[in-house]
Amino acid sequence: MVLLNSSSCNFDWQPNNFKFSNLSGDQGSFYDSFDINGLLVMFICNHCPYVRSIENKISSETQRLKDINVNSIAFMSNDQNAYEEDHDKFLLKQISRAKFKFDYIIDHTQSIAKLFDAQCTPEFFYFNNEKKLKYRGRLDSNGKNPSMGNPELYSAVEENIAKGYCSSQQYPSMGCSIKWKS
Numbered sequence: 794m795v796l797l798n799s800s801s802c803n804f805d806w807q808p809n810n811f812k813f814s815n816l817s818g819d820q821g822s823f824y825d826s827f828d829i830n831g832l833l834v835m836f837i838c839n840h841c842p843y844v845r846s847i848e849n850k851i852s853s854e855t856q857r858l859k860d861i862n863v864n865s866i867a868f869m870s871n872d873q874n875a876y877e878e879d880h881d882k883f884l885l886k887q888i889s890r891a892k893f894k895f896d897y898i899i900d901h902t903q904s905i906a907k908l909f910d911a912q913c914t915p916e917f918f919y920f921n922n923e924k925k926l927k928y929r930g931r932l933d934s935n936g937k938n939p940s941m942g943n944p945e946l947y948s949a950v951e952e953n954i955a956k957g958y959c960s961s962q963q964y965p966s967m968g969c970s971i972k973w974k975s
Contacts, residue, residue: 806926808908815896816884826896827924829862830954833946834918836911836971838869839887840878843968844915846937848891851915854932854947855895863919863950865895870906871914871972873899879972906971913968919950927953930963937967 810824826832833855837844844851855865871879881899888897900906909918919928928949935942949959 803910803926803929807920807924811905811908813898813900813905815898816881816888819896821896821898824924826864826866827920827922828859828864829922831863831919831921831927831950832924833858833863833865833950834909834920835865835867836870836906836909836914836916837867838871838876838879838914838969839883840871840876841914841969843913843937846939847915847932848887848893849939850932850941852892852894853941854944855893857947858950859894861951861954863954867893867895867897868900868905868911869897870900870903870911872903872974873901874974876972903971903974911971913966913970915968916966917946919946919953921953921957928959928963929966931966934964 808823810822812820812822814820858865869879869884873879884897915932917930917932918926921927928946930945932946933942933944945964949961953959
């Protein structure tokens with residue numbers, strides 16, 4: 794396990810649209826995933842102890858975001874051949890165990906992780922309603938601790954919706970490195 798921090802936020806970056814299939818086989822696209830107030834993009838997996846320890850926080854915070862019209866979507870970009878715990882059947886168990894209510898997509902080619910320059914799991918990106926990046930960092934101030942700290946992501950999203958910007962400092966996410974294919 795390699796511990797990494799995410800990179801800093803590239804404010805106003807806007808990725809091109811792309812298509813995907815979720816774990817249930819439903820087709821979707823990045824742009825179609827947005828709600829009225831934007832989209833939270835997460836890079837998570839099942840085997841990472843950092844993700845596993847905060848699954849409940851992810852579930853509750855994505856529901857709070859949904860309540861303010863921000864959708865959430867998760868990508869699993871690890872090499873599934875090297876990490877059995879990240880195979881589809883285990884991700885489906887994770888969805889059930891953690892009560893995730895968002896699309897979970899396997900990034901088989903790792904092109905999505907490369908597009909986002911994702912560094913670790915978990916890593917969080919908030920895009921506003923204009924599809925521009927406004928937050929990149931951690932979920933809350935408690936990191937791997939399962940109890941909720943200062944809800945930095947939620948607060949930044951809420952402020953961005955109200956004011957069009959986030960005034961507070963953004964702290965990098967910390968977790969396991971993305972497991973790149975050789």
